[in-house]
Amino acid sequence: EVQLVESGGGLVQPGGSLRLSCAASGFTFSNSWMSWVRQAPGKGLEWVANIKQDGNEKYYGDSVKGRFTISRDNAKNSLYLQMNSLRAEDTAVYYCAPYLGSWGQGTLVTVSS
Amino acid sequence: DIQMTQSPSTLSASVGDRVIITCRASQSINTWLAWYQQKPGKAPKLLIHKASSLQSGVPSRFSGSGSGTEFTLTISSLQPDDFATYYCQQYNSWSLFTFGPGTKVDIK
Numbered sequence: 001e002v003q004l005v006e007s008g009g010g011l012v013q014p015g016g017s018l019r020l021s022c023a024a025s026g027f028t029f030s031n032s033w034m035s036w037v038r039q040a041p042g043k044g045l046e047w048v049a050n051i052k053q054d055g056n057e058k059y060y061g062d063s064v065k066g067r068f069t070i071s072r073d074n075a076k077n078s079l080y081l082q083m084n085s086l087r088a089e090d091t092a093v094y095y096c097a098p099y100l101g102s103w104g105q106g107t108l109v110t111v112s113s
Numbered sequence: 114d115i116q117m118t119q120s121p122s123t124l125s126a127s128v129g130d131r132v133i134i135t136c137r138a139s140q141s142i143n144t145w146l147a148w149y150q151q152k153p154g155k156a157p158k159l160l161i162h163k164a165s166s167l168q169s170g171v172p173s174r175f176s177g178s179g180s181g182t183e184f185t186l187t188i189s190s191l192q193p194d195d196f197a198t199y200y201c202q203q204y205n206s207w208s209l210f211t212f213g214p215g216t217k218v219d220i221k
Contacts (some may be wrong), residue, residue, distance in 0.1 A: 046212065102156075102160075105156050
């Protein structure tokens with residue numbers, strides 16, 4: 001069974017940093033492109049970033065480019081999102097998702113003073 | 114950038130109704146389109162990929178069609194479990210994924 005468990009969310013002040021993790025199991029993690037997608041409270045889905053299987057290609061949405069970094073550790077079946085210079089508008093539930101697969105339950109990031 | 118629109122934004126329907134949701138892309142995405150279902154407080158669930166391929170385990174009352182810039186999701190006979198919000202997503206290029214704004218299907 002595919003399982004993705006996000007962690008690392010919480011309350012952070014504007015301008016602060018946070019690192020999200022996603023532990024994957026039940027599928028061949030190293031064979032899959034992976035994504036981060038977020039959803040602000042009461043809003044729709046927003047794609048955040050993609051990373052290729054070997055980590056050598058990374059792409060970001062315009063709203064996070066230059067502030068967020070996606071990475072992965074295939075030996076640990078784990079996906080990460082380093083978030084810097086956080087803003088109030090980054091407040092959202094962050095989901096990790098394999099290419100055309102099941103999503104995790106998400107982790108809530110709240111940016112507020 | 115590729116923009117996605119969905120119509121309607123809200124749809125009121127009854128159990129047993131045939132429901133059609135439309136998704137349009139601002140430029141051609143071939144058939145690189147997925148449909149997701151999301152219930153309150155839950156993660157989105159993939160229903161259809163490549164515009165018309167039903168994800169394993171998804172009931173056959175769900176179907177997708179279209180190519181290029183216009184796509185539809187059809188629920189042939191709406192069931193109580195289907196009241197949810199539906200999103201389309203284009204994945205034409207790894208460098209940019211885009212979701213539609215969503216269509217909420219609620220009870221008439």
